[in-house]
Amino acid sequence: PRVGSSASHGKTILIGEHAVVYGAPALVLPVTDVRVTATASPLSAGAEPTLESTVHTGPLGSAPAAVLPTVTAVTATLRHLAQTGHPDAGALPLHVLVDSQVPTARGMGSSAAVAAAVTAAVADVFGVALDTDTHHELIQECERVAHGRPSGLDARGVVATEPVWFAAGVIEPVQVTGRFVFVVADTGVPGHTREAVAAVRNRHDRAPAMVDSVVERIGGLARAARGTLVDGDAQGLGATMDAAHELLTTLDVSSGDLDRLVGAARGADALGAKLTGGGRGGCVLTLAADDEHAARIATALRTAGATATWTTSIGARA
Ligand code: MEV
Numbered sequence: 610p611r612v613g614s615s616a617s618h619g620k621t622i623l624i625g626e627h628a629v630v631y632g633a634p635a636l637v638l639p640v641t642d643v644r645v646t647a648t649a650s651p652l653s654a655g656a657e658p659t660l661e662s663t664v665h666t667g668p669l670g671s672a673p674a675a676v677l678p679t680v681t682a683v684t685a686t687l688r689h690l691a692q693t694g695h696p697d698a699g700a701l702p703l704h705v706l707v708d709s710q711v712p713t714a715r716g717m718g719s720s721a722a723v724a725a726a727v728t729a730a731v732a733d734v735f736g737v738a739l740d741t742d743t744h745h746e747l748i749q750e751c752e753r754v755a756h757g758r759p760s761g762l763d764a765r766g767v768v769a770t771e772p773v774w775f776a777a778g779v780i781e782p783v784q785v786t787g788r789f790v791f792v793v794a795d796t797g798v799p800g801h802t803r804e805a806v807a808a809v810r811n812r813h814d815r816a817p818a819m820v821d822s823v824v825e826r827i828g829g830l831a832r833a834a835r836g837t838l839v840d841g842d843a844q845g846l847g848a849t850m851d852a853a854h855e856l857l858t859t860l861d862v863s864s865g866d867l868d869r870l871v872g873a874a875r876g877a878d879a880l881g882a883k884l885t886g887g888g889r890g891g892c893v894l895t896l897a898a899d900d901e902h903a904a905r906i907a908t909a910l911r912t913a914g915a916t917a918t919w920t921t922s923i924g925a926r927a
Contacts (some may be wrong), residue, residue, distance in 0.1 A: 610651040610701060613733030617725035619643040619711040620718040620766025621793055621885045621894050621921075624831040624853050625775070627809050627860060629760045631820070633828030634776035636783070636835060637766035638894075640717065640793065640921045645709040645767075647726035649683075649734050652702040658683070662707040662723075669705070678720050678755040679707065682727035685750045689743065695735045703731065712917070714799035716886015721763035724751035744768065757803060772923055774835055785924035786841030790897045792874070792906045793885070796866040797916030802887025805862045812860065823856050830856070838923075847881025847896045854883035862888030866914070871895075873913030877906045 618641045625635020652658070658669040660683075665676045672680050683705055690698035705727060711719040728747040732739045739747065748764040765773050765780050772783040813820040830849045837845035854871055857863055863871075867884045874882035874895040885894040895910070897903035900920070907918040 610697075610734050611736070612651070613649040613730045613735075614647065615726050615729030615733055616644055616646045617722045617729075617767045618645065619722055620763060620769075621716065621791070621892065622762060622766075623772065623885075623894065624834045624849060625762070625827060626716075626886055626888070627806070627857065627862060628824040628827035628831075629762055629775065630806060630809070631813070631824040632777065633824050634774065634831045635760075635762055636831055636838075637762050637769070637773045637775060638791070638921070638923060639766055639769045639771070639773075640919065641770060642921060643710050643717065643919055645707065645711055645719075645722040645726040647708075647723070647730040648706045649727070649730040650704045650706075651734060652704055654700070654702070656702045658702045659704045660707070661704065663709070664713075678751040679705070679723055679727055681751045681754045682724045682747070683731055685747050686728045686731040689747065690732065690735055690737060695737070698735060701734070703734065705730070712795060714802075714891065715795055716800050716802070716884075716888075716891035717793070718763040718767045720755040721748055721752055721759075722767040724748045725764070725767045757806075772838060783835060783838050785838045787843075788922055788924040789838070789843055789846065790900055790903045790920065790922045792879075792895045792897055792903050792910065793919045793921065794870050794874075794893050794895065794907070794910040794915035795917040796864070796870060796890055796892065797914070798864070798866050798890035800887045800891025801889040805887045805889045809860050809862065820860070823860055827853060827856050841924075843880055843896060843898065847879070850881030850883045850894070850896060851875075857884055857888060864889050866890065867893055869913055870910055870915055873909045874906055877909035878902070879906050
């Protein structure tokens with residue numbers, strides 16, 4: 610055993626949150642410069658396994674509920690290693706250090722990103738590089754502890770380096786023409802993904818035709834958005850983002866804070882703006898024409914109350 614390390618990053622959903630739960634396709638963007646790093650250091654035999662993170666520092670065995678997904682990342686990976694040729698793994702105590710720049714509960718995939726980095730760091734202790742499917746399954750095991758029944762979108766986004774097309778659990782990288790610059794802004798209010806997903810489920814039980822038709826239309830927007838990425842059509846992409854925000858609003862997963870930031874971005878001539886992730890708090894995703902425009906949008910968003918903004922781009926570096 611050696612000191613293992615790994616890194617991952619945040620994500621935002623470009624189009625398809627909520628609709629993906631009902632089988633619609635979705636597009637997820639990696640946010641590669643908002644990073645999580647993890648290291649796993651072997652301790653001497655019999656020592657108590659420990660965790661060091663901003664959420665909790667102390668014994669792994671008595672960690673609070675908030676870090677149970679991280680504990681799962683350690684134990685599930687050691688179990689996997691023990692079953693696949695590393696019988697000593699089950700008994701090896703580790704000190705796991707997590708350093709995350711991804712804000713929690715903001716729709717940026719923090720739980721999946723931490724799970725991705727920790728599982729890979731623990732495997733690295735044994736010199737094992739997890740294959741994509743195994744890594745995904747381990748992240749999803751942690752995500753189920755964190756969120757119940759996640760679609761898997763977050764788990765894909767936090768390890769991707771290009772936009773990912775996600776349809777019926779199958780993923781495909783999207784070839785982007787040109788460069789797209791986004792500004793993500795935090796309302797400062799924790800998102801409530803679990804409640805928002807449950808509220809949509811409730812509405813679906815009461816008015817299935819209404820929700821099904823919104824899901825269908827969001828799926829159509831995801832397909833259109835994919836086309837705009839391939840064609841390098843930023844105006845077209847922005848229009849699909851605006852339309853997605855309106856549809857998500859009809860599902861009642863937006864909030865006053867989200868709508869205010871979306872309005873501020875549009876006031877700064879953003880090409881498109883929408884809530885991203887589960888909603889009812891968390892972040893908005895906006896599209897800029899270029900870096901200079903992104904800086905103006907970020908200023909407008911902070912003036913409107915955003916507690917943090919991140920600029921991220923996909924496609925060719927100009
Ligand atoms: C949350 O990031 C996205 C949702 O679509 C839920 C999911 O995909 O599991 C709201």
